[in-house]
Every structure is written in C-alpha cells, then in structure tokens.
Amino acid sequence: MSDSGLPLKGERGGMDKLEQVYQYIDSNQTKFVEELCTLIAQPSVSARDEGVNDCAHLLESMLSGMGFRVATFPTHGHPAIVAEMDGPKDSPTVLIYGHYDVQPPEPLEMWKSPPFTPTIREGRIYGRGAGDNKGQFYAQIAAISSITAVSGGLPVNVKVLLEGDEEQGSPYLADFLREHREQLKADLAYTSDAPIHSSGRPLVIFGVRGLLCIDLNLRGPNRDLHSGNYGGPVPNPAWGLVHLLASMKDAEGNVLVEGFYDDVVPPTLAEREVLKRIPFDPQEVQKSFEISRFEGPEHLSYYEKLMFRPTLNICGLSSGYSGGGVKTILPSTALAKLDIRLVVNQDPDRVFECVKRHLLSLCPDLEVKKIAGVLPSKTAIDHRYAQCAVDAVARVWGEPPVVFPTLGGTLPDYVFTRILGVPSILVPYANPEENNHSPNENISLDCFNKGIKVCATFLYNFASTGK
Amino acid sequence: MSDSGLPLKGERGGMDKLEQVYQYIDSNQTKFVEELCTLIAQPSVSARDEGVNDCAHLLESMLSGMGFRVATFPTHGHPAIVAEMDGPKDSPTVLIYGHYDVQPPEPLEMWKSPPFTPTIREGRIYGRGAGDNKGQFYAQIAAISSITAVSGGLPVNVKVLLEGDEEQGSPYLADFLREHREQLKADLAYTSDAPIHSSGRPLVIFGVRGLLCIDLNLRGPNRDLHSGNYGGPVPNPAWGLVHLLASMKDAEGNVLVEGFYDDVVPPTLAEREVLKRIPFDPQEVQKSFEISRFEGPEHLSYYEKLMFRPTLNICGLSSGYSGGGVKTILPSTALAKLDIRLVVNQDPDRVFECVKRHLLSLCPDLEVKKIAGVLPSKTAIDHRYAQCAVDAVARVWGEPPVVFPTLGGTLPDYVFTRILGVPSILVPYANPEENNHSPNENISLDCFNKGIKVCATFLYNFASTGK
Numbered sequence: 001m002s003d004s005g006l007p008l009k010g011e012r013g014g015m016d017k018l019e020q021v022y023q024y025i026d027s028n029q030t031k032f033v034e035e036l037c038t039l040i041a042q043p044s045v046s047a048r049d050e051g052v053n054d055c056a057h058l059l060e061s062m063l064s065g066m067g068f069r070v071a072t073f074p075t076h077g078h079p080a081i082v083a084e085m086d087g088p089k090d091s092p093t094v095l096i097y098g099h100y101d102v103q104p105p106e107p108l109e110m111w112k113s114p115p116f117t118p119t120i121r122e123g124r125i126y127g128r129g130a131g132d133n134k135g136q137f138y139a140q141i142a143a144i145s146s147i148t149a150v151s152g153g154l155p156v157n158v159k160v161l162l163e164g165d166e167e168q169g170s171p172y173l174a175d176f177l178r179e180h181r182e183q184l185k186a187d188l189a190y191t192s193d194a195p196i197h198s199s200g201r202p203l204v205i206f207g208v209r210g211l212l213c214i215d216l217n218l219r220g221p222n223r224d225l226h227s228g229n230y231g232g233p234v235p236n237p238a239w240g241l242v243h244l245l246a247s248m249k250d251a252e253g254n255v256l257v258e259g260f261y262d263d264v265v266p267p268t269l270a271e272r273e274v275l276k277r278i279p280f281d282p283q284e285v286q287k288s289f290e291i292s293r294f295e296g297p298e299h300l301s302y303y304e305k306l307m308f309r310p311t312l313n314i315c316g317l318s319s320g321y322s323g324g325g326v327k328t329i330l331p332s333t334a335l336a337k338l339d340i341r342l343v344v345n346q347d348p349d350r351v352f353e354c355v356k357r358h359l360l361s362l363c364p365d366l367e368v369k370k371i372a373g374v375l376p377s378k379t380a381i382d383h384r385y386a387q388c389a390v391d392a393v394a395r396v397w398g399e400p401p402v403v404f405p406t407l408g409g410t411l412p413d414y415v416f417t418r419i420l421g422v423p424s425i426l427v428p429y430a431n432p433e434e435n436n437h438s439p440n441e442n443i444s445l446d447c448f449n450k451g452i453k454v455c456a457t458f459l460y461n462f463a464s465t466g467k
Numbered sequence: 468m469s470d471s472g473l474p475l476k477g478e479r480g481g482m483d484k485l486e487q488v489y490q491y492i493d494s495n496q497t498k499f500v501e502e503l504c505t506l507i508a509q510p511s512v513s514a515r516d517e518g519v520n521d522c523a524h525l526l527e528s529m530l531s532g533m534g535f536r537v538a539t540f541p542t543h544g545h546p547a548i549v550a551e552m553d554g555p556k557d558s559p560t561v562l563i564y565g566h567y568d569v570q571p572p573e574p575l576e577m578w579k580s581p582p583f584t585p586t587i588r589e590g591r592i593y594g595r596g597a598g599d600n601k602g603q604f605y606a607q608i609a610a611i612s613s614i615t616a617v618s619g620g621l622p623v624n625v626k627v628l629l630e631g632d633e634e635q636g637s638p639y640l641a642d643f644l645r646e647h648r649e650q651l652k653a654d655l656a657y658t659s660d661a662p663i664h665s666s667g668r669p670l671v672i673f674g675v676r677g678l679l680c681i682d683l684n685l686r687g688p689n690r691d692l693h694s695g696n697y698g699g700p701v702p703n704p705a706w707g708l709v710h711l712l713a714s715m716k717d718a719e720g721n722v723l724v725e726g727f728y729d730d731v732v733p734p735t736l737a738e739r740e741v742l743k744r745i746p747f748d749p750q751e752v753q754k755s756f757e758i759s760r761f762e763g764p765e766h767l768s769y770y771e772k773l774m775f776r777p778t779l780n781i782c783g784l785s786s787g788y789s790g791g792g793v794k795t796i797l798p799s800t801a802l803a804k805l806d807i808r809l810v811v812n813q814d815p816d817r818v819f820e821c822v823k824r825h826l827l828s829l830c831p832d833l834e835v836k837k838i839a840g841v842l843p844s845k846t847a848i849d850h851r852y853a854q855c856a857v858d859a860v861a862r863v864w865g866e867p868p869v870v871f872p873t874l875g876g877t878l879p880d881y882v883f884t885r886i887l888g889v890p891s892i893l894v895p896y897a898n899p900e901e902n903n904h905s906p907n908e909n910i911s912l913d914c915f916n917k918g919i920k921v922c923a924t925f926l927y928n929f930a931s932t933g934k
Contacts, residue, residue, distance in 0.1 A: 047792030104794055110690075168793055194696065209695060213793045221756035223577075226904040227780045227806050228676060228876025229661060232720075232772040235762040238781035239716060246713035249706060253699075289688035292832070295702040305699040313694045314705035315796050318789035320782045321804065325514030326635055326680045326839050327571055328806045328877075329782050329904055337788065339694050339795045365759070372793050409695025410795075437693040437796055
C-alpha cells in the first residue's frame with residue numbers, strides 16, 4: 001500500500017481507478033440520494049414492530065437489483081439480510097454490518113418535517129433513520145455499486161449483514177452469527193454508525209460500550225386513589241421508586257450499587273495518549289446543549305467518562321398524571337426505564353444481578369426486568385488493518401481522523417470480536433448534529449457523499465494489505 | 468325540634484310530611500336517575516376545559532325549569548351558578564355548595580363502560596362525575612324539588628351555589644364569594660361530596676384538609692440526547708429530579724422541608740375522642756387496595772395521619788420515554804407534579820415558600836410553579852347546627868353516622884368558614900367504592916336515594932332550630 005492508501009495509480013491515462021470511482025459517485029449523487037430517501041420513507045420502528053418487515057423486503061429487492069447474492073433469514077425478531085459479492089480469488093473478505101431498524105420518532109411535534117417523509121433542507125436529508133443507520137449502510141452499498149460500475153468487479157470479497165433489531169439491543173444477532181459462522185467468515189468487520197467527531201473532524205473507532213436495559217415497576221394500591229381521601233397512610237409507589245433510584249447513584253454521578261464497577265478495566269497507556277489527542281472544547285459542548293456544567297467525578301476527563309466509565313442512565317420515568325392542570329391522585333404504579341452503558345470487561349448479566357440484588361434487598365416487591373443486554377467490545381488500535389481505515393478517511397477528508405479507542409454508544413460489535421473472532425473497525429459517516437435518537441434526525445449531503453467515497457477507498461486499501 | 472328531628476308529625480291522617488316526601492322520592496326515583504344521567508353524559512373536565520361551559524348551560528336550564536331563581540356569573544374560570552328558592556319569612560338560610568366540573572377520565576382503557584356514557588350495572592350508576600360531584604349535588608336539588616312537589620314550598624331559605632373549577636383547586640371561588648357576600652349570606656353552609664365511611668356507615672364531617680399543588684420542571688440538555696454518545700459527562704435531569712425529590716421526604720414518610728410542619732395544630736381532646744370511635748379494620752383496607760403495609764410514622768393512627776397530618780404526594784412523574792421496548796435517551800426535561808394536603812393552621816402560600824426555598828437552595832435552575840392552593844377549614848363538632856345533620860342521617864340510615872373532625876380530601880370549605888364566617892357541615896352521600904378520581908367512578912342507586920332523603924330531612928330539621 002502506498003503512503004496515500006491509493007492502490008491503483010496510473011490507469012487510464014494518469015487518472016487512477018479510485019479517481020474514476022469518485023467521479024462516478026459525484027455524478028450519481030442524485031440517484032443515491034433518491035434511493036436513500038426511498039429507504040427512509042419506509043418506517044421500520046423495531047420498538048413497536050412498525051414496518052420493519054416491509055423494510056426488509058424493500059432492501060432485499062434493492063440489493064438483488066444491484067447484483068448481490070441476497071439471502072434473508074428469519075430470526076426471533078426481524079429478518080437478518082446477508083448480501084454477498086465476490087472479489088478476486090485469495091483476496092481478503094470484509095464483513096460490512098448495518099441495521100435497518102430505527103428509533104421511535106416521538107416526540108412528533110418536535111419534527112420540522114414528518115419523520116418518515118424524507119425532506120432535503122439546507123444541504124441535509126431529514127428523516128428518522130437518515131443517519132442512524134440507513135444513510136450510513138446505504139453509503140457502503142452505493143460505494144460497492146460505484147466500484148462495480150466503474151471496474152466491473154470488486155477488489156475484495158464483500159459480505160453485507162443488515163439486521164432489524166439493533167435499536168432493541170440486537171437480542172438475536174449473536175445467535176444468528178453463531179448459527180451462520182461459516183457463511184459470515186471474514187478477515188475484518190467494518191461498520192459505519194454514529195456521527196463523526198463534534199469538532200467536524202472525521203473519526204475512526206476501535207470499540208464500543210455495551211448496554212444493559214432494565215425496566216423497574218413498583219406497584220402501589222391496585223388502582224389510582226384520591227390523594228386526599230387516602231394520602232398519608234396509603235403508600236405511594238412514586239415515592240418508593242424515587243427512594244430506590246436515589247439509593248443507586250449519588251448526586252456526583254457515582255453508582256452506589258455493590259459490585260457495579262468490579263470488572264471495569266482502566267485505559268491503557270496507549271489509549272490515554274489517544275484520549276489526550278481528541279479535540280474538546282467544553283464551552284462549545286455546553287453551549288450546544290445549553291447546559292451549565294458536566295456530570296460525574298471532576299478528576300475524569302470528558303472522554304474518559306464517555307469511553308471508560310459505565311453509566312447508569314434514567315431514560316424513562318412515569319407515574320400518575322403528567323398532563324396540564326391538576327389531577328390529585330395517589331398513583332397505582334411507578335415505572336423507571338434504566339439504560340446502563342458498560343465498558344470492557346463488564347458483563348450485562350453480571351451487572352444485572354448486582355442491580356437486582358441491590359434493589360430487591362431494599363424492596364422485595366419491586367419488579368426488575370432485563371430488557372436488553374449487549375457486551376462491550378474492543379479492537380487494538382495498532383492492528384494491521386487499522387491503517388486501511390485511517391488512510392481512507394484521511395484521503396477523502398483531506399485531514400487525519402480523530403481516533404476513538406471506544407464509542408460512547410453501543411453497537412453489537414462484540415459479535416464480531418468475540419463470536420467471529422475478527423478485528424472490528426468503526427468508521428462513522430454522519431455529521432455531528434445528526435440528531436440520532438432525537439427529533440429532526442438528518443445526514444448532510446456532503447457527509448453522505450464522503451461516506452460513499454471513504455468506503456470505496458477503504459475497499460481498495462484493504463485489498464492491498466492482502467489476506 | 469323533636470328527639471327524632473321530625474318537625475311535622477301528624478299531618479294527613481297520621482302520616483307526617485316527611486314520610487310523604489320520602490314516598491314521593493321513592494316513586495320518582497327513575498326520573499331522578501334519568502336527570503342525573505343527562506348531567507353525567509355532559510363532559511365537564513375543567514383540567515382541559517372540555518364541555519364545562521356546556522354543562523353550566525345545561526344546569527341553568529334544569530334549575531330554572533324547577534322553579535329556582537337562577538343567576539350565572541362569569542368568573543376567570545368557568546361560570547358560577549347561584550340558584551335560590553325562598554322559605555317562610557324569618558326562617559334560617561342554608562347555602563348548599565356543589566361542583567359540576569369533573570376529573571379527567573384517564574386511563575380510558577380501565578373503564579368498563581365509557582366515562583361519559585352513564586351506565587347502570589348491579590345497582591350503580593357508572594360515569595365520570597357520578598359521585599364526584601354531580602350525583603351528590605343533584606341529590607340536594609332532587610330533595611328540594613320533592614319537598615316543593617309535596618308541600619308547595621320549602622321550610623327554609625335555600626341558596627345553591629355550583630362552581631366549575633373545584634377539580635382545579637377552586638382558584639376563583641374565594642373571589643366570587645368576596646364579591647357576592649351579600650347575595651350568598653346564610654346561616655350555615657351544607658356540602659355533600661366524597662364517599663361515606665369505608666365501613667358502609669354514613670358520615671358527617673366538620674372540616675377538610677387544604678391543598679397546595681406544585682409543578683416541578685427540571686431542564687437538562689436542550690433536546691433528548693443519545694444516552695450512549697453523551698451519557699456520563701452530560702447531566703440527566705431525571706437523576707437531578709430524583710435527588711431533589713428524595714431530599715424532600717424520608718423513606719418513613721416524614722417531610723424534610725424546613726418549616727413544613729410549623730403551623731400544624733394537633734387534634735383537641737374532643738377530636739381525639741371522636742377519632743377513637745371511627746371504625747377501622749386495617750386488614751380490610753389493605754386487602755381492598757392490595758397493599759401490604761401503611762405509610763408514615765408508626766405512632767400515629769390511620770385517621771390521625773389522614774386528618775391531622777399534612778402529606779407531600781407525588782401525583783405525577785414524567786421524563787423521557789416510558790413506552791414498550793427500549794429507547795436509550797438522555798431526556799431533556801423531567802417533570803414532577805406534587806400535591807400537598809394541608810391541615811389547620813397551615814397556609815398554602817407559606818408552605819409553598821418553604822418548599823420553594825428548600826428546592827432552589829439545592830438547585831437554582833429548577834422551575835417551581837404553584838398550580839393551586841386551598842386553605843384547610845374546621846367547624847366545631849359541638850356547634851348547635853351539628854345535630855340537624857347528624858339526626859337527619861341517623862333517621863334515613865337507621866343508624867348514627869360516623870363523625871369525622873376532618874376530611875382527608877379538600878373542598879373549598881374555608882370560603883364559608885373564613886370568608887362568609889358561617890359554620891360548615893359536610894354530609895357525604897356516595898358509596899365507599901365510589902372510585903372518585905379513578906376509573907369506573909359510580910354512585911349506588913341506594914346511596915343516591917338516601918342522599919335525597921337526608922337532604923330533605925335536614926332541611927326540615929334545620930327549619931326547626933330557627934335562626
């Protein structure tokens with residue numbers, strides 16, 4: 001591989017193959033945007049099974065039309081799609097992963113255009129899934145289709161795996177990989193999800209935090225009661241839940257559950273060095289979210305908290321009446337939804353047992369339900385395939401990427417590193433203000449275009465490293 | 468007044484006037500039930516201004532048709548209705564109070580028949596407002612109409628005052644009484660609301676707890692954020708709210724807000740005696756609500772907690788996503804709705820200042836909003852009018868009523884005792900399982916019938932005490 005990561009210099013009278021692919025990508029931008037909009041317009045909300053199977057059918061026919069060998073597999077959730085296209089014999093194999101399910105779009109009233117009516121405004125495509133993850137995995141497909149259009153074939157073997165339950169914590173993906181280990185055999189896993197760095201610089205990521213989701217349900221009286229006629233002697237489950245939650249975390253953000261931090265591995269020296277090089281402007285971040293301070297222990301940096309420290313997050317809280325005016329009831333139930341981001345070497349099952357033991361020791365009546373669990377994952381930042389991705393990003397963006405040892409968010413990356421046993425590299429394509437999981441989710445046209453080019457470049461770089 | 472409270476013995480060949488009125492009430496039961504159903508079928512949800520003005524119009528025409536002089540007054544909320552009918556010159560005047568607005572009917576899926584489609588099942592009328600308060604104030608009107616039908620006139624002067632904002636904490640009633648003090652002048656205020664005693668015995672009440680409603684709103688980031696990409700360093704307002712709430716009350720139910728209990732007056736010796744005579748079966752109460760314990764300090768009895776101790780109740784709690792499945796967000800806001808039941812001599816404004824000071828000292832960014840405030844109220848249990856009500860209930864029910872020095876719930880009773888300066892007596896008519904403020908609200912046909920008779924009896928008893 002040359003220093004620039006450019007493998008095929010000099011063909012066609014001085015213009016290399018990759019430059020031709022870039023030209024093809026630019027002149028077909030409108031077509032790629034239209035195809036992405038078709039995908040976004042198909043709702044696929046896995047949380048409530050809205051349109052997910054229809055979205056799988058749509059993808060199956062799109063991919064077949066592009067010349068992939070496509071197989072769709074039923075799972076206990078939504079279908080897994082595997083699309084394959086071969087490169088030269090003895091070339092390495094990349095497994096590209098994406099997910100076609102999306103987050104619920106609520107609150108609807110906050111969207112400037114409807115979530116499933118993709119709309120282009122000020123250089124961005126708006127719609128649920130535009131960035132997370134339809135716009136990003138579709139960029140990979142567009143790259144593959146551009147290379148085959150220009151070169152008549154691929155420089156490496158490509159397997160594309162698309163799942164439909166990622167926003168539910170990918171509960172069926174691990175089993176699917178265990179059952180299809182042979183078919184999915186590869187040398188490297190490559191995923192594009194999440195936004196690039198908030199500074200606007202591109203990003204390459206070598207691991208993810210895991211996830212554990214828990215629902216807590218505390219029952220009080222068997223129906224909502226008049227808070228005057230019964231308030232005082234009859235216990236209120238909202239108060240019970242408040243006291244239970246307060247027992248789990250102190251005001252400084254330290255989790256008080258015994259055993260919670262037991263398996264946490266601190267950053268290596270190399271990772272500490274990388275952490276220091278991540279650009280960070282605290283004022284800018286606070287201004288953009290309109291917050292006046294950060295959470296958690298003062299002695300940890302922003303990125304250490306985000307990458308090497310587990311969270312205990314309340315993502316939902318609900319009891320009684322929360323509309324306008326006054327409804328004076330003593331509620332019959334109180335519900336909290338928790339999500340816990342795990343770091344290497346925490347295990348969702350072990351952490352769940354710690355949380356459950358803590359809560360049930362205080363309140364044996366509490367219903368504690370595990371909703372999802374995903375292991376954390378890590379690939380060494382000096383792996384030999386690492387440079388293929390870093391160089392591809394640098395060439396397309398014209399500047400070196402920021403390197404994240406860990407993503408704050410969760411992807412089922414462990415299925416590649418722990419089940420398939422291959423390294424896994426994450427190259428986000430979406431713009432920082434992607435608003436993933438929020439209203440007005442979007443991907444910028446520029447980021448979408450660069451994403452297609454990064455994937456194409458990466459495939460050529462990967463080919464040049466050999467098996 | 469005779470020992471039995473019966474003033475008109477011996478007319479019409481041995482049958483007294485009151486027996487004739489009872490006969491009239493029994494033979495017109497179907498008509499009274501139909502008229503009440505017409506009232507229930509008209510929604511009047513003051514919390515969201517649904518149908519309340521239409522309900523006022525309906526009442527105005529009903530009352531005019533019965534021979535009342537009716538005046539409807541605009542307020543800053545919904546109209547106040549005053550209906551008057553004169554008795555003999557120099558007879559005393561009773562001011563009967565009721566409210567025609569109702570609680571929101573949610574959760575709708577818990578109703579066995581729709582809340583605004585009154586339905587008779589197993590001897591009860593089901594519908595929002597059946598007990599609280601349409602069925603109860605309508606019993607008073609039916610009593611008046613029965614007496615005039617039988618006797619051609621009333622034994623006392625009657626003024627009926629109906630308001631449309633009681634479920635909002637009666638924010639406009641005090642001003643209305645101050646402005647119409649002359650027109651509403653009376654010797655006694657008489658109110659029927661709330662259920663009879665849970666033992667099934669009738670009830671007479673001499674005071675109420677007050678009410679203070681407060682909304683807390685804590686803002687975090689300016690939009691919901693991905694809990695993975697930002698969880699850890701970015702503060703979560705749901706956690707902030709949990710810690711603030713936990714600082715307000717301990718797990719034993721003691722409020723920790725400085726000054727909260729300052730003005731609380733303990734029960735008098737006479738009230739302690741009355742408290743002891745209230746029937747109470749802890750097993751029965753726990754079984755009926757499917758709860759395993761009571762809340763609050765062990766050394767206080769159930770009724771002392773309910774009548775002489777203020778509460779701090781969470782009636783609503785809301786943050787983030789509380790639907791099915793997983794939505795891993797760091798919510799942008801967290802909301803709590805509190806209702807505080809006050810006892811004599813607490814003042815809602817003073818208590819609000821204590822709560823606000825406590826919360827803002829911990830979290831200056833918190834939004835603390837007073838939504839409603841009603842003073843507590845008390846009438847001496849040995850007032851000379853007390854026996855009129857106690858005897859009327861005893862005669863109709865065939866057993867002496869339970870006497871409550873204070874109702875756990877709130878009615879704007881202070882406007883009578885403190886603004887008009889008259890004693891005020893409360894005689895609940897609804898059955899114990901009325902489900903006021905809950906799904907499947909109802910009034911039993913028997914309780915409705917007895918309520919009409921109690922009111923008729925009371926009016927004759929009251930006449931016999933003179934001015």
